[in-house]
Amino acid sequence: MKRKSLSILAVAGFSAALALSGCARASHDGSSSGGPGEITMWTHSAGNPGELAVYQQIIADFNASQSQYKIVQQNFPQGSYNEAITAAAAARKLPCLLDMDGPVMPNWAWAGHLQPLGLPDDLISSLLPTTVGRYKDTVYSAGYWEAALSIFARKSVLDRNSIRIPTADKPWTLDEFDVAVTRLKANGYTTPLDLGAADKGEWWSYAYSPMLQSTGGDLIDRGTMKTADGALNGPDAVKFFTWFQQAFKNGWADNAGPVGNQRFIDDKVALSYTGVWNAKDALAGVGDDLLILPPVDFGKGPKIGGGSWQWGISAGCKNADGARAYLTFSFQDKYLTAFADSQVVIPSTTAAAKASKYFSDNGALHQFAVLSQKFALARPATPGYPVISSTFEKAAKDIMSGAEVKSTLDTAVRAIDTDISSQNGYGF
Amino acid sequence: MTVHPVERVLRRRQRLWIYLAMAGLAVFFLFPLVFMFVSSLKPDGQILSDVGGWRAFLPLGDISFRNYSGVFDRVPVGRFLLNSLFVTTVIVGAGLVINSMAGFAISRLRWTGRGVVLSIIIATLIVPFETIAVPMVYWVSQLPTLLLQNGQLVYDFGWLDSYEVQIVPFIANGFSVFLFAQYFSTIPTAIDEAARIDGAGWFTIYRKIAVPLSGPAFATVAILTFLPAWNQYLWPSMVVQDENLRPVMVGMQYFFQDNTAWGEIMAYTSMITLPVLVVFLAFQRAFVSSVAASGVKG
Numbered sequence: 001m002k003r004k005s006l007s008i009l010a011v012a013g014f015s016a017a018l019a020l021s022g023c024a025r026a027s028h029d030g031s032s033s034g035g036p037g038e039i040t041m042w043t044h045s046a047g048n049p050g051e052l053a054v055y056q057q058i059i060a061d062f063n064a065s066q067s068q069y070k071i072v073q074q075n076f077p078q079g080s081y082n083e084a085i086t087a088a089a090a091a092r093k094l095p096c097l098l099d100m101d102g103p104v105m106p107n108w109a110w111a112g113h114l115q116p117l118g119l120p121d122d123l124i125s126s127l128l129p130t131t132v133g134r135y136k137d138t139v140y141s142a143g144y145w146e147a148a149l150s151i152f153a154r155k156s157v158l159d160r161n162s163i164r165i166p167t168a169d170k171p172w173t174l175d176e177f178d179v180a181v182t183r184l185k186a187n188g189y190t191t192p193l194d195l196g197a198a199d200k201g202e203w204w205s206y207a208y209s210p211m212l213q214s215t216g217g218d219l220i221d222r223g224t225m226k227t228a229d230g231a232l233n234g235p236d237a238v239k240f241f242t243w244f245q246q247a248f249k250n251g252w253a254d255n256a257g258p259v260g261n262q263r264f265i266d267d268k269v270a271l272s273y274t275g276v277w278n279a280k281d282a283l284a285g286v287g288d289d290l291l292i293l294p295p296v297d298f299g300k301g302p303k304i305g306g307g308s309w310q311w312g313i314s315a316g317c318k319n320a321d322g323a324r325a326y327l328t329f330s331f332q333d334k335y336l337t338a339f340a341d342s343q344v345v346i347p348s349t350t351a352a353a354k355a356s357k358y359f360s361d362n363g364a365l366h367q368f369a370v371l372s373q374k375f376a377l378a379r380p381a382t383p384g385y386p387v388i389s390s391t392f393e394k395a396a397k398d399i400m401s402g403a404e405v406k407s408t409l410d411t412a413v414r415a416i417d418t419d420i421s422s423q424n425g426y427g428f
Numbered sequence: 429m430t431v432h433p434v435e436r437v438l439r440r441r442q443r444l445w446i447y448l449a450m451a452g453l454a455v456f457f458l459f460p461l462v463f464m465f466v467s468s469l470k471p472d473g474q475i476l477s478d479v480g481g482w483r484a485f486l487p488l489g490d491i492s493f494r495n496y497s498g499v500f501d502r503v504p505v506g507r508f509l510l511n512s513l514f515v516t517t518v519i520v521g522a523g524l525v526i527n528s529m530a531g532f533a534i535s536r537l538r539w540t541g542r543g544v545v546l547s548i549i550i551a552t553l554i555v556p557f558e559t560i561a562v563p564m565v566y567w568v569s570q571l572p573t574l575l576l577q578n579g580q581l582v583y584d585f586g587w588l589d590s591y592e593v594q595i596v597p598f599i600a601n602g603f604s605v606f607l608f609a610q611y612f613s614t615i616p617t618a619i620d621e622a623a624r625i626d627g628a629g630w631f632t633i634y635r636k637i638a639v640p641l642s643g644p645a646f647a648t649v650a651i652l653t654f655l656p657a658w659n660q661y662l663w664p665s666m667v668v669q670d671e672n673l674r675p676v677m678v679g680m681q682y683f684f685q686d687n688t689a690w691g692e693i694m695a696y697t698s699m700i701t702l703p704v705l706v707v708f709l710a711f712q713r714a715f716v717s718s719v720a721a722s723g724v725k726g
Contacts, residue, residue: 042669046671046681046682047502047503047681047682047683047684047685048685049501049502074669074670074671075671076669077678077679077681077682077684078681078684078685079681079684080661080665080678080681083662083665083666084665084666084669086562086666087561087562087565087588087665087666087667088588088669090562090565090566090569091565091566091569091586091588092569093569093586093588258476258479259688260476260687260688262472262473262476262477265473266473266476266477275686277686277687278686278687281687285473
């Protein structure tokens with residue numbers, strides 16, 4: 001009884017204390033930023049010390065350069081970044097500044113998460129076209145760098161097998177490429193080509209839709225953005241996916257993995273279709289024998305995917321002017337070069353590329369900058385892209401595993417078109 | 429009664445085969461752990477090259493603890509471990525108390541609607557967490573909270589970015605309530621009646637009779653609550669923005685950059701698996717006996 005009375009007294013006392021203290025609501029400006037002048041910035045870079053070091057330098061320099069705004073950085077690991085954004089958007093707690101994978105931007109803009117970027121025109125025009133995210137002719141995002149794919153090979157291996165070394169001006173035709181992999185397989189490589197098919201997710205659209213586009217197909221009819229019919233299941237698409245299926249059936253490629261470029265470094269495959277991010281290790285492993293070759297011309301010219309991570313400003317940002325001031329400040333060439341050299345990515349301005357140890361005219365990876373400028377094609381700027389991408393991945397994997405090409409593509413087209421219809425055409 | 433020598437030899441042989449089979453199974457189940465630890469000592473290139481052969485399970489080649497120091501460079505692993513330990517301990521501790529009390533109320537007390545409540549609790553088990561995650565984020569972002577601001581007690585809305593958002597939604601657990609209710613129902617009601625005659629209240633019966641007699645059930649619930657709490661990934665990915673509050677599993681994603689740091693992943697998983705192994709070994713006997721008991725009586 002005594003104990004019960006004590007408990008009741010304690011609860012009553014706590015309630016009275018709250019009432020007497022005039023418990024008021026916590027003071028904050030209610031925006032997606034923190035305190036006055038504070039601009040919250042989210043990156044997907046947790047676990048990437050090189051990238052974070054450059055961000056920290058930019059933020060320190062910006063915060064020291066003026067007293068009106070203060071950037072507060074929060075870092076998320078890439079793998080869980082989209083979940084964090086989705087949750088924050090649902091709770092209306094998005095930060096002012098956020099980075100995003102280029103092809104996702106139109107979906108976020110359409111969902112009302114982003115506001116137009118509003119950076120100076122001269123800054124935007126100085127950037128590589130695929131590092132600028134446009135949705136319905138409005139710029140919503142811009143990036144410090146670009147990535148690019150190429151085919152890694154050993155010069156000695158190509159010479160030994162009498163295979164022509166392709167150039168950006170004269171890439172391999174599909175016939176030449178088929179002859180090359182057939183010869184490499186006959187001369188000792190059990191699997192001559194690593195297409196990276198052990199990977200999953202966005203890689204599939206990023207890596208293989210450019211091949212489709214090089215054949216003449218596409219993920220969607222870019223003229224209307226309202227249907228994939230004819231683009232993803234037309235004769236060109238069927239032609240490409242038939243080749244894709246044959247590449248696995250003939251044993252030219254497999255999906256055994258591991259993901260990455262290790263099989264090429266170990267000389268277990270002769271050709272590796274991979275990205276600039278694997279170039280540094282390949283250089284270290286293969287040395288001067290390494291060739292960075294342009295992608296294959298499937299008929300309509302070589303293509304590689306464009307659009308890497310880019311920065312945007314959330315729609316609810318109360319300090320949008322400060323966010324713009326920060327972004328404008330951050331696009332200095334010295335920072336772009338720092339990103340390029342720490343991350344081994346292609347800087348988004350020519351001046352930054354010239355100053356880079358890897359991508360300058362004499363840099364060991366200059367070829368990637370050339371390939372990006374010549375062949376990069378952004379993924380379709382439609383809010384339906386996430387569905388297009390996952391549908392494409394499923395269809396391509398089914399075809400790789402032996403599914404009938406045309407009917408699989410028809411099914412994929414139906415899935416994409418159904419999504420577009422259910423969203424009333426995503427505003428197109 | 430004597431056993432014929434031939435029969436004895438046969439029994440020994442039979443036992444030998446059983447031991448051999450069990451040893452084989454033990455090795456089979458140990459392979460992933462051995463692979464994880466051995467790989468944590470190798471550079472990335474060697475791990476990938478060794479995969480597919482016996483070398484993957486042997487500490488051969490360029491062996492060092494470099495991956496472990498790399499983990500500390502990339503991830504605040506100590507902080508993450510402490511966060512997970514705190515969150516998990518509170519979920520398990522509070523869960524044992526609250527779910528056992530709920531189970532006791534359902535199992536031993538007689539009240540109207542008891543069956544309906546139990547049915548609703550069991551029905552919650554078929555709802556996958558993923559389907560309610562986003563609505564829950566919205567919900568927790570609207571909950572009131574008390575803060576100390578400039579020496580004054582103030583209120584605000586939103587539990588995001590806190591420990592409580594990682595703990596409170598997971599304390600009450602339908603499966604735990606069901607398991608406790610099942611276990612308590614095996615204790616003879618005559619004990620309750622005797623205690624009631626002696627003047628004991630329901631809480632005293634719960635505390636002094638039901639709890640001491642239900643050790644295996646508590647151990648089972650503890651371990652079954654511990655594992656998902658320790659392995660939480662999706663929820664903290666959504667509701668925790670501050671790195672200082674993140675648990676260990678979210679830290680795993682730090683290693684999946686454009687190039688995956690396999691050696692560091694193995695070192696990290698070796699570090700974060702250790703507490704799980706310790707808990708399992710500590711509760712193993714009680715866990716097995718509880719599973720056996722509930723299997724017979726459930």
